[in-house]
Every structure is written in C-alpha cells, then in structure tokens.
Amino acid sequence: MQNSEAMALSAALLAVAGGLTQRINDGVIARGFEGVRPAHGFAFARLAPDGATVTDLAVHLGVTKQAASQLVDELVRKGYAERRPHPEDARARLVVLTERGWACTRAAEEAAAEAVREWSDLLGEREVRSLREQLLRIAPHGPLKPAW
Amino acid sequence: MQNSEAMALSAALLAVAGGLTQRINDGVIARGFEGVRPAHGFAFARLAPDGATVTDLAVHLGVTKQAASQLVDELVRKGYAERRPHPEDARARLVVLTERGWACTRAAEEAAAEAVREWSDLLGEREVRSLREQLLRIAPHGPLKPAW
DNA sequence: CCAGGTGGTCAAGTAGCTTGACTATATGGT
DNA sequence: ACCATATAGTCAAGCTACTTGACCACCTGG
Numbered sequence A, B: 001m002q003n004s005e006a007m008a009l010s011a012a013l014l015a016v017a018g019g020l021t022q023r024i025n026d027g028v029i030a031r032g033f034e035g036v037r038p039a040h041g042f043a044f045a046r047l048a049p050d051g052a053t054v055t056d057l058a059v060h061l062g063v064t065k066q067a068a069s070q071l072v073d074e075l076v077r078k079g080y081a082e083r084r085p086h087p088e089d090a091r092a093r094l095v096v097l098t099e100r101g102w103a104c105t106r107a108a109e110e111a112a113a114e115a116v117r118e119w120s121d122l123l124g125e126r127e128v129r130s131l132r133e134q135l136l137r138i139a140p141h142g143p144l145k146p147a148w
Numbered sequence C: 001c002c003a004g005g006t007g008g009t010c011a012a013g014t015a016g017c018t019t020g021a022c023t024a025t026a027t028g029g030t
Numbered sequence D: 001a002c003c004a005t006a007t008a009g010t011c012a013a014g015c016t017a018c019t020t021g022a023c024c025a026c027c028t029g030g
Helices: A003-030 A038-047 A054-061 A065-077 A099-123 A125-138 B003-030 B038-047 B054-061 B065-077 B099-123 B125-138
Strands: A081-085 A093-097 B081-085 B093-097
Touching: A003 A038, A003 A099, A003 B003, A003 B099, A003 B125, A038 A054, A038 A065, A038 A093, A038 A099, A054 A065, A054 A093, A065 A081, A093 A099, A099 A125, A099 B003, A099 B125, A125 B003, A125 B099, A125 B125, B003 B038, B003 B099, B038 B054, B038 B065, B038 B093, B038 B099, B054 B065, B054 B093, B065 B081, B093 B099, B099 B125
Parallel strands: none
Antiparallel strands: A081 A093, B081 B093
C-alpha cells in the first residue's frame, strides 16, 4: 500500500473518530447532562465496573495523578462520582459513580448507538459488524491517550 | 445492534485513532522534526495543496482565527511554513509550506504507512483495504475537530 | 464613495494540564 | 519491632493552547 493511501486511511479514521466523539458528547448533553467533556467519558469507562483509585485513573488516561484528581474533583462537584474510603488501603480512596453517573454512562451508550445506526444505514449491518471486529483486532491496549 | 456493542465499537475506534495519532507523531519526531504536535498535522493537510489563509485554516480546524493565527506563528517560527502576500486580496495572507514543511509531511506519511503496515500483518491487506473504504464512506465532511 | 462585511492581529482572560513539594499510610529487610 | 523506602493523594504554582473582545486594513455593493 502506498504512503498516500495509508494517509487517506489515517485521515478517514481520524475524521470518523473526531465526528463520533463530538456526536457522543452532543448526544449526552442533549440528554440533560451538562458540563461533561469527552475526557469524562474515558474516565467513566474506567470507573464504571467497580470504581477505581485516582492513580488507576491517571494511568488509564495517560495523565498525571494530579490531573486525574482534578478531573475527579470536577466529577464529584457535578454529581457524577463520589470518593469513598478504600476498603483495603487507608491511603487510597475508591472513586465510584453515583446514580447520575450511571445515567450519564447509559446516555453515552445511547448516543453512540445512534451514530452507529447511521453507519448501518450507509454500509449495512454486515459491514458495520466487520468494521467492529477489524477495529477490535487492531486496537492498542495501553493508556487511552486522547492527545492528537 | 445493542447499545453495548455500539459502545465497544466506539471504544475500539477511539483507541485505534488515539494510538495512530501517537504513532504518527512519534514517528515524525523520530525523523528529526522536533516540536510538532498532532494539531500541526491537521494544519499541514490543509496547507499542503496550494496554501491557505488563516481563516480557511481556522474553519478547517474548527477553532477561532486567532487560534489558527497563533498556530501559524508557531509553524513559521519553527520553519515549517511562511506567510506570503495573497495574490488576489491585499487583506489576506497566503500561508504556504516551506521545503521543511513538505519534508515533515512526507515523514508523517511514512509514519502512517508504518502503522498501517502493522495492521496489514494482523488483518491482511484485503481487510485493511475494506477498512479504508468503509471509513471513507462514513467519514464526516465538516471541520476536523480534534476535540475528545 | 461610503456603509457594512471580511481578513488579520493585538491583548487579556481561562481551562486543563504540568512539575515540584509535601503528608499519610503501607511494605519489606534487618 | 523498627526504620528506610515506596506509594496514594493533595496543595500550590506555572505553562500552553485555547477563548472572547477590541481594533485596523482592505474589499464589495448600493
């Protein structure tokens, strides 16, 4: 594959990702969750299963723990998460989603599903499934660095 | 398709996009172009064909023209672009790439091709081609907003 | 030819990150 | 049992890439 084709693929991928991010964010806000930014979504993804410590979150997001702590402050202030004492380590705190945090997560899923449905209209469900599997196979596993 | 599957697709897409962005940026820097950020790449893409005005660039990047102007300042200072008088409008300036700017663009293409080659190893060329065409068909056309 | 629109810059403010310094708690070797 | 070192988290200050607001130079149409 020529370099220019690789660049076309890259540009398309980044354009789709940027558009999807914006659509999810807009959709979440339209569902009544104000003051959320895309970065919060990545935090929610890590907090959702069982909660996480600030340091866990920092590694997951690829930022310093101070930045992660500020982000948690913000989520707490806006009612999406709360800090609890950690059951096994008195130094640490377990950050967990509130009910509102869970509702926001569900809203993000709905918004994502809406965008994906449009792709199905363009490509067909079969192609979207193959797209999903291809992406899952090439997705990296490291920290989810939003930087671009 | 269920919401959770849509979310899995979205997460994979964003992870791939984030990883690709980082790989391209790292690759460009490794080829000797210091002080470049991912945002510069999007600017280069708009400047490359025939140059562009600051306002064009601002629309393309989805930022204010002041921000675009600052970015151009930076590119000029680092030797990647230069401002010329606009041939048809004395208010405007045409921002064009320098030779170094073109070299940096080629470096980005090489880095992108490198990443895509790894995907070929995982998926096969045939699947990568189909990935490219699917993405091109669902890519939005608006401003290329890096925000997430 | 001048009224309003557009291209660009200057200046100041802001948000989200960084680095640096510190406290409190945990852990492992002696 | 104790102390040296590592780790979880916070506080404070600084930086950078953006924003909004104000402004000038030049274009365009009645």
